[in-house]
Amino acid sequence: MPKDGGIGASSKRREDVRFLTGRGRYTDDININNQTYVHFLRSDVAHATIKGIDTAAASEMPGVVRIFTGADFEGIGSIPCGWQVTDRHGEPMQEPAHPVLAQGKVRHVGDPICAVVADTLEQARDAAEAIELDLEELPAVVDMKAAVQDGATKVHDDLTSNLCYDWGFVEENREAVDEAIKSAAHVTTLELVNNRLVANPMEPRVAVGDWNAGTDDYTLYTTSQNPHVIRLLMGAFVLGIPEHKLRVVAPDVGGGFGTKIFHYAEEAFCTFAAKQVGRPVKWTSSRSEAFMSDAHGRDHVTKIELAMDADNNFTALRTETYANMGAYLSTFAPSIPTWLHGTLMAGNYKTPLIYVNVKAVFTNTVPVDAYRGAGRPEATFQLERVVDKAARELGVDPIELRRQNFITEFPYATPVAVEYDTGDYNATMDKLAEIGDLSGFEARLAESKKRGKLRGLGVNCYIEACGIAPSNLVGQLGARAGLYESATVRVNATGSISVMTGSHSHGQGHETAFPQVIAEMIGIDESQVEIVHGDTATSPMGMGTYGSRSLAVGGSAMVRAAEKVINKAKKIASHLLEASEADIELKDGQFTVAGTDKSVAWGDVTLAAYVPHNYPLEEIEPGLEETAFYDPNNFTYPSGAYCCEVEVDPETGKVTIESFAAADDFGNIVNPMIVSGQVHGGIAQGVGQALLENCSYDENGQILSASYMDYAMPRADDVPFYSVDHSCQTPCTHNPLGVKGCGEAGAIGSPPSVVNAVVDALQRAGHDVTHIDMPLTPGKVWAAMNG
């Protein structure tokens, strides 16, 4: 019987009322009296020396307030990187400066050179066209392997090379892994590309900077997943503004997918310039600008080798990856191919020896950072592809090969430094067989054949590490931030509750799901609880939303704060009921004295807290508001099994997804409907990566897919009706809700299934095809079929 409220209920997303009726309040909806508009003049070449900038004529154009260049930012901090990776030899990564506006050189198409501030946007654009730039083009560095050859053109002249770091993990295992591979009964090798993606949230980035001359206070309104992080990075490292003078507001945000985690130059510019020109400064990215200024995702080139003994047990795994950093280090860029990727290489399998090598490379391309899944899709893709290839080489069933190597005992310490607390990979695989009707595949295959179509079935597993993360651990790994989360539970006099959370909802549904937890704990209606987020002035210092961490970490902070509130409320209730505190029970919004019929309602207790006439003032303070900071002591490990069935048109190579099933273990579930929605969206993005999306550069560093004319986003008719299930639940053992996180699973788990399915279809039709790089466009599939 489905619940109609509290934990486990599919409560309707209350935020959708405003989102779907056009009543959201996004950053671009914020217009401040007397505001100016900035247009960034961006580089249209990938690499050049700036010989001269002449703004004289442009400055005289109508409406121009001021034109800024890199020279205006001398003495201003560099856009910081939030994670320092240490290389195989114990040396810190190479970390180039990243000025707000280009200084001396431009390093990618889209690198901002000048910022024109004017009364209107069109005036700013007109003036930008009148700026005379003298750019001396340099050879562009695009290909990662070429970039690290001796003598390659350097993206940053002051670095020793284009190699950001050469990371080995676990370095001590290197030789043992080499040995194990040499002596293996069978080794399967696969070289593959994890294609570069552009996140493309529906709402492009926007920043509005405001400065109050009377108080010297700054406010930045921005499209961010983590306003406190932006306040810290920009205030402390770029502009030197202390927190109490800087407020960062991220109001309704129309999707982030990772690309709105990072601190961007445009944010620092608008904040800085607001004071310089004495008027608010607004920037709204166009979609074309987004393609060349939002951090991109993925872009790995990998070789993976899986060693097995004569009984097909995995004995060792070795991977070598080139990871594109782009031209500058975006906020979390160095951590993505290392700590969010290498630590996941065990997957769901008990491979005893693993060595991961990652070379992070600077190129003349847009910076690359986290995109939904961030490192874990790259790990999952290569692992699940190589396992699939191994099964085909060995002539064994891909599901059986997986099952044979599954980790079955928990907790399980992997050879790549993480400890899985719980999981049941056979259970999700069993569930997948049921919801994906795997036993019915042969019949569907025959039916497809009748219609002249090739059909294939692809299966894969995944594991991810979510709920980032224990602060002391990530600190050792190079994070320059803590990764706890915060919440203040403010109970109002009449018993309604406002929760100020450091998590940020930009489509995930926190405003619905978080109240369900509080409602469950107290026994009041969800409508009595509201979530306040997205403003450094209202929420305690929090780290924001990414890495599927909000419920696991932010939700846990909220639970801890609510527990404090309930404890205090019990004290008040015990006073009102003249009973011992130990005997007070809270259920269904009533405090009762155990074993009696004496009770007092939640609302009477909260009223007493604020109207403390009959109140134990000597023992406790009035009021009912508590804050908690929660720092997890491990990651959470959602896992699952996915399958995809495709049809391939043998004449054209066109792939259509006929069915997709996902059996996930997310631990406990607060709102099943929201969880399904998260999985649906994730799969759509995974299918997008597998079949459609590709950010392609030519050898001169020009983006070939810089608009929707060439960058193919998945549309509704590209994806099937999914079959998703999350009834397999092994609750997380170390957070109070037992939840694991579900935001990224779909995007992590789906690409390998799609590619495995296409390879399966082609092999069944007799084609000797073992791999096709994503996206599997009709042209590529056709070429693969035709040798």
Added chain:
Amino acid sequence: MYAFEFERPTTVEDAVKALASEDAQALGGGQTLIPTLKQRLAAPETLVSLGGIAEMKGVCIGDSGEVCIGGATTHATVSGEAGDYPALAELASHIGDPAVRNRGTIGGSLANNDPSACYPAAALGSNATIITNKRDIAADEYFQGMFTTALEEGEIITEVRFPVPEKANYQKFVQPASRFALVGVFVAKYSDGVRVAVTGASEEGVHRWSEAEEALSADFSADAISGLSVPADGLIGDLHGTPEYRAHLVKVLTGRAVTAAA
């Protein structure tokens, strides 16, 4: 977008006059022109909207049974009202999305002559007559390479006349991002022969595949072209398909169009 003057005449005559002024440009549905303006890739002094000219809108049947479509008729109207030429109505119904079809016009599409657009294949495949304010132009003379046509400066397409074939079909294989035609083939069988027009494939824009026309005129079946092959030379190669792939698609789609039409 740069600033421009805007005029909305109600007769072809007034439109022609307005277009005679320096740097004036016709505006159809704006589905190509407006994005171009937004990107500041064009800077007309004056935009002359053709949307207010009643005589340029609508679908009717001509004296010799041809389907006549006003130059400012939207794709949506064609898809709904050109039922006398089902393959044409069907083609119009798959251009872009509903917003594009409700604004975009046949005149704008043919004037623009995008190498991946759909209408040029129908016009060439049907040997339509492009009627302008000055003259009648046969489709065979009209298309002159990508984004190039026989239109002169300020000349307006007022109507397009399509002789209705016995059988016809358009096969569009979509480019996954834009959903224009990666390759599109329009096949039309008339009593005096078959015409095959190909869009999306060639560096030269829409063109006829004469070998296939000959073979199909003799035998209107997919088998008739099985022995033919399309050379990849001069075909478009880009992110979405190599010249070889496009050449292959031309043949596959031609076969499918014939089968669907037959």
